[in-house]
Amino acid sequence: MSNLPAPGVYTIDSVHSSVGFVARHLIASKVRGRFSDFGGTITIGDTVADSKVEATVQAASITTDNEMRDGHLKSADFLDLENHPTLTLTSTKLVEKGNDKIEMLADLTIRGVTKTVPFDVEFLGAGAGTAPGVTVAGFEASAEIDRREFNVNFEGVLENGALVVGNKVVIDLTVEASKQD
Numbered sequence: 001m002s003n004l005p006a007p008g009v010y011t012i013d014s015v016h017s018s019v020g021f022v023a024r025h026l027i028a029s030k031v032r033g034r035f036s037d038f039g040g041t042i043t044i045g046d047t048v049a050d051s052k053v054e055a056t057v058q059a060a061s062i063t064t065d066n067e068m069r070d071g072h073l074k075s076a077d078f079l080d081l082e083n084h085p086t087l088t089l090t091s092t093k094l095v096e097k098g099n100d101k102i103e104m105l106a107d108l109t110i111r112g113v114t115k116t117v118p119f120d121v122e123f124l125g126a127g128a129g130t131a132p133g134v135t136v137a138g139f140e141a142s143a144e145i146d147r148r149e150f151n152v153n154f155e156g157v158l159e160n161g162a163l164v165v166g167n168k169v170v171i172d173l174t175v176e177a178s179k180q181d
Contacts, residue, residue, distance in 0.1 A: 003100075005126035005137040010042040010177035012055065013136075017175045019057055023147075024166030031069070037061035040089070042137070042177045048102055053091040059084060077154040084111045092116060100124075104141065110150035119143040119173075133181045141173040 020034040040055030059079045063070055074081040086109075093105040102121040107114050124138035146167050147153075154165060 003125065004048065004123070005044050006135060006179075006181075007044050007046055008179045010044060010135075010137055010179045012038070012040045012042065013176045013178055014038055017177075018173070019055075020172040020174075022170045022172070024168065031064055033062060033064035033073070035059075035061045035087075036063060042139070042175070044137070048094050048096040051091075051094050053089065053094075053104065053106065055089045057087040057089075059087060078152050080111050094121075108143075108145070108150075111152060113150045115145075115149055117143050117145055119171075129178050134178050135181055136176055136178045139173075139175045139177070141171075141175070143171045145169050145171065 014037070017038075018034055019038050020032065022030050022032050024030055035057045037058035037060070038055060040053065043052040043054075045051045059081045060074065062073050062079065064073070073079055076082070079087075088109045089106050091104050091106045095103045097103055100123040102123065104119040104121050105116055106119055108117045119141045120143070121139055121141040124140060126135060126137040128134070129136040147165075147169050148167055
């Protein structure tokens, strides 16, 4: 990737980044949510393959803009916040796919269960930040998981057999990270 950011450790800027998800509710709608408390680093190596991503999300910061639903998501039915206060992501392999596209295999840990998940990543670019001597880089990433693989096994079912919450969850990440030059 010719326009790979300069090598170094880039700190994720949580003010200009987002950790979001989408899950189906009943048959008719999708619920969108996000986490507001997260952080991590992106270590850019000489090549994409030499790079690494590490991030931690605080489960208590989940919001879907509905207090009752958020309380349920924090309960043992879903994230089990009391026993598992964090979610983590650690890349294990990064493969350049061309046209600023990268495949990232990452160990994702939810509820104490770690699974390797493939993320589609797009490098959005890099350049000077607003502060002197700061370089910023932008990335977007997405993946789809089956929540049951992480022991998120809530099985609410309606009389007609429809699931209250779908099993597939799409994870959407938009990241701005910066490093001091």
